[in-house]
Amino acid sequence: MFEIQDIPDTSGCGWVVKIDGTVRRVQRIELGSTFGTLIYGRRPEGYDSWVFYEQGGGGAVTLLYAYTPYDELIVGLLLEKRANMGDVPVWCAIGGFIDPCETHELAQVREADEEAGLGSLRVKEFTGMRTNSNRAFFVADASEGEGVHAYGMEVPFEWLTPDGKTFRFQDTNHFNHKKASAVRFFPWREAINRSPDALARSAIAQLLAAVM
Structure with a gap:
């Protein structure tokens, strides 16, 4: 399974990140909970986005x-x-x-x-096969x-x-x-x-x- 990497050039981010209402330049963000982990960063395709790794897939x-x-x-x-x-x-x-x-x-x-x-x-x-409920952002490898x-x-x-x-x-x-x-x-x-x-x-x- 791929991993989200740091964004090497933060000036080229396609997403605008606001934290507490303030725009921030970031390389990688990770939010964890009992339900799973939300990560924003650089995808293998070369662009920035976020993905969600749900608990138990x-x-x-x-x-x-x-x-x-x-x-x-x-x-x-x-x-x-x-x-x-x-x-x-x-x-x-x-x-x-x-x-x-x-x-x-x-x-x-x-x-x-x-x-x-x-x-x-x-x-x-x-x-x-099991279901990926949102293939654009949820990570779930049915194989x-x-x-x-x-x-x-x-x-x-x-x-x-x-x-x-x-x-x-x-x-x-x-x-x-x-x-x-x-x-x-x-x-x-x-x-x-x-x-x-x-x-x-x-x-x-x-x-x-x-x-x-």
Whole structure:
């Protein structure tokens, strides 16, 4: 995997770096957190940019799905406000980053439990390459097993009830989590069209590859 190097000629920087509101000339910046490391510097191609090395090479997402009595595939998405995606709540997949010393499997259970109270349900990881959620800036080498891990969680249709043209859980108290009431199941094509979440769309594609 490549490394971000120092910028040899700071006068030729394509990015303007401001620290506390003041423009600074820098050669390399590194910001670290429990989620990963953000680095600004010189790329192998010769220009300056920033990249993000995510903890574990990528997080974990869970895609809910079910089959209607007519064998129609429906996909469950969570309506949630995501600060990076605007002021209006969006339909997205359940998931998030990996905590320190956590495996992708444990992250999947934790996120499913935190976001919808579904951590105790059985899942199956989709086969194939893992997903780089932003290839321009995120570093994830799928050939090394890095990237976002996607898991499918099949829900019995008997747990669902019609809600307009969608379906929802009949008894959200069963999951002991308020966000479970924000989950809706859509026909898979509509789920793709409704969600601006790249990870949700990628997981739906992996689901289709697995079941069709």
